[in-house]
Amino acid sequence: MNLLDHHGGIYTDYYQLTMAQGYFLSGRADTVSCFDYFFRENPFNGGYVIFAGLTDVLEIIENLQFGGDTLEYLKSLGFRDAFLEYLRSFTFRGTITSAREGEVVFPLEPVLRVEGTLIQSQIVETVLLNFLNFESLIATKASRIKMAAGGRRVVDFGLRRAQGLGGIHGSKAAIIGGVDATSNVYSAFHSGFPVSGTQAHSWIQSYGDELAAFRKYAEIYPDRSVLLVDTYNTLRSGVPNAITVAKELEQSGNRLIAIRLDSGDLAYLSKHARQMLDQAGLSYVKIAVSNQLDEYVIRSLLEDQGAPIDVFGVGTRLITGQTSAALDGVYKLSMSDNIPRLKFSENYTKLTLPGVKKIYRFTDDQGLFYADAVALEEESVPEIIFHPYFAEQRSALQRYSSEPLMKTVMKEGKVLVRSSAQQSAEYAKERLSRLAAEHKRFENPHIYKVGITEQLMHLRTKLVDEFHQK
């Protein structure tokens, strides 16, 4: 899904272009570099992130160009002719090494790196951050909601409250995170996942008569009706009318699929509705609910209240990731001219990790993930890792099996690895099953160990010392 078409080059921050022109004009057009993508904090005060957005980012970067009138526009902003000529034939020719889409990842580890010229790497920064940050945020939220719902069906209803066109990739990310279907026809069309939806209040209102409205809907969709029962009064009107129609459907050999509750107290109403349905011999009719749901509300409905709910329609808080509206992922230079580079900043937690790096993941004998190690590219599997800031804290890894977490997904500008939303969803599910429950807790989750190797730690110390000696 590349809606940016031939305008992809300008889906960027202005300073990327002023810097790119600067590199170009100062004879550094071919200077090699390495940039890392990583985030500093898990969203939702959670214990992990589902890495998503990679497939879309790679497709966009592979096709990135400064087409249409974009060069005339940049000329009007004062960019110089020689640089505009460079942009006219721009193609991203770098190499990207990354964790797989759907991977369970953690703060401070560089889950993706871009190697290419300074100019090329800079021009793709914004679109890369934009998609990885957003899709990872929503995939993570979706995984939490799906977890709270247990095995129950969860449907994304968010498009109307999505942040503009963000809904397009938001719904895709929700699928990657584990949601079963979406109401978003546009995304389902482009990405091939299941759509879902039946009727709104307007259908019932437009008839003025709830029973007539239910009957008509069931007549047209005898094998796929979900009746919305809260337009007037759920228990005194909606549910009784739905029962009448369900019984009529039985006459013609059909079955009502479900009723949906969209207001009021969903625990109270679902319990009473369940009772009424069961007493009418309609125990097969499912109960779907919607209205301001998220992982906390769902957990409360199911665990605290024992609400007999089968399907959750989740909108705003899924598609926007509320309460965290953004993942704080950044893109930092770690090497240029084959020299490892560092950023200090005023806050020590913003000190970056220099050099071209990779990640090893360690797994215990139960198959559960134990720790991740950030190492320099040339290093073999480490036996010990150090806390990224407090060298006193370290972990021995000899007892654990290891696997490399990143692989080359784009080489010289060509995509090597593609993953459908469903494939990424399956991978995410498998990987999440290998993360211990205490890292998945909603409240105060156990922090997953991400450490750095001794060699990387020493490189950083050396660069810091060099700076202070200047």
Place this chain on the structure above:
Amino acid sequence: MNLLDHHGGIYTDYYQLTMAQGYFLSGRADTVSCFDYFFRENPFNGGYVIFAGLTDVLEIIENLQFGGDTLEYLKSLGFRDAFLEYLRSFTFRGTITSAREGEVVFPLEPVLRVEGTLIQSQIVETVLLNFLNFESLIATKASRIKMAAGGRRVVDFGLRRAQGLGGIHGSKAAIIGGVDATSNVYSAFHSGFPVSGTQAHSWIQSYGDELAAFRKYAEIYPDRSVLLVDTYNTLRSGVPNAITVAKELEQSGNRLIAIRLDSGDLAYLSKHARQMLDQAGLSYVKIAVSNQLDEYVIRSLLEDQGAPIDVFGVGTRLITGQTSAALDGVYKLSMSDNIPRLKFSENYTKLTLPGVKKIYRFTDDQGLFYADAVALEEESVPEIIFHPYFAEQRSALQRYSSEPLMKTVMKEGKVLVRSSAQQSAEYAKERLSRLAAEHKRFENPHIYKVGITEQLMHLRTKLVDEFHQK
């Protein structure tokens, strides 16, 4: 900016299409209807909303079609041939009456209404909600941030943290809400507003030497350099190096525009940097800051701390609207078959206002907005309004001058009114200046009066009574 192109028809929730087919197959393809757009709560616990997104929505709706392979896709989902033929020639032919883009609007008033067939009105619902909700949210957030910044310059830096492609219209909405410029080249290209940006940490890191990096940048951009001073150490390295370069620029008759701080304590650092710049005779060099800003942080920096800051770069919290990730706008049927329609729901605050309606705005003799009245379309200016739920609370309006708030912006599917982001921004600024300060307070703002007319109240009561008599 219509990126949906000829796939606009399926940028919708699936149930819009199942309902549309239902209306079509039950012989109600020509049934007339009226739907209202309104929201129930101000975002950010604030006192108002800047209405935005209208221009984009109208453009998308005017061009909405089921093109490309979308009909084949819908056929694969089971939609029937006769209905697909109807969709093949689909054009929205309805009429839209709305408040102007940039208007200051309030909860519960139907600021936009759609009149057309049930099918047509239903198919456009999702895209309409999506754009109005999102752009209004961001325009409102932008207006709050701009207010906190006083007359100081505010630049949108949000694209990298935007919710995917939501950044495109988010940056536009930020301009409507009063932000001065954006880093988002894509949006600026499409909408014609000012872009801004200079350099990132990577520029400095890539040289390894801060002074060399500053010098090179200033050499290439002698009249437009903003130097980022926190890559290594703001006060001991960044600011001194910037001063050196500013002095060198003076030699060639140029002036350094500004320095930018992006980490650390922005009050502390800006005060010390200001002092150092002034002592070097560089009082013309401005101080720009960025890093996790929003209206509260800006207010604290300026009012509580007296920080000498000239420019604010605002990213994540502007472009995502954090702490409110969505405006809760809805689209409710108020009339079909020329009969006023009602939705009850389990919560009385979700009781809708029936009939085709309009809004009058009342202004006091100071030119300040006093109250809004929701009236039926055929009503003249009311003399008294009633609280939407508590009829005991009412306001007399004889002393105030009135104006109609809505006008026809689309007729039979053709857009009548277009507004550039800059025009909408000017209008928003003028209208906000007529909203009393107590409604603009960040904490516990004074609630603006929105009432309904006696006639509308009686219509609602009559419909409620009719339902209970059934």
